Amino acid sequence: MNLNKISSDELYPTESFGPSILGTLIYKVGDQTEFKGAYITTNERIIMNVDMMGEDYRRVFAYTDIVDVYVNEKGLFIDFPDGMGKIAMVNIEDGDADEFVRYVKDKLK
Incomplete structure (x- = not known):
């Protein structure tokens, strides 16, 4: 999977x-915390594709599901409401x- x-x-x-x-997405699942992953934006949603221990995983989010997105010296962060919390990409x-951040922030307005 690309x-x-x-x-x-x-x-x-x-x-x-x-x-x-x-x-690399930082998110704890079992004993693993680092997963190769991607965010793909469209004008209507964000698609998250992740290689989770050899299994393809896809999750789709509406922009209304996102609290904030930002980048700093540690990586890119997407803050989701209750449940998932903040996910880092390094x-x-x-x-x-x-x-990416400019595009998503524009959709959050």
Whole structure:
């Protein structure tokens, strides 16, 4: 699975792609805390693709599901409401973190 790419066939008719970003997601599942993952934005939602211990995992979020997004010297952070909390992405391999944050923040308005 190419984590930061999806087919345009998977988009709704009203959707278009925004920026995507690929790196290491920090999120505890069992004994593992680091997972290769990507966020793919569209004008309507964010798609999270993750390689979880060899299994493909996908989760889709509406922009209303996101409290905040920001980048600092430690990485990129997406703050979700109750449940998931804050998820960090470090070791960004592909994509522009600043462009991603600007795009998502614009959708949060």
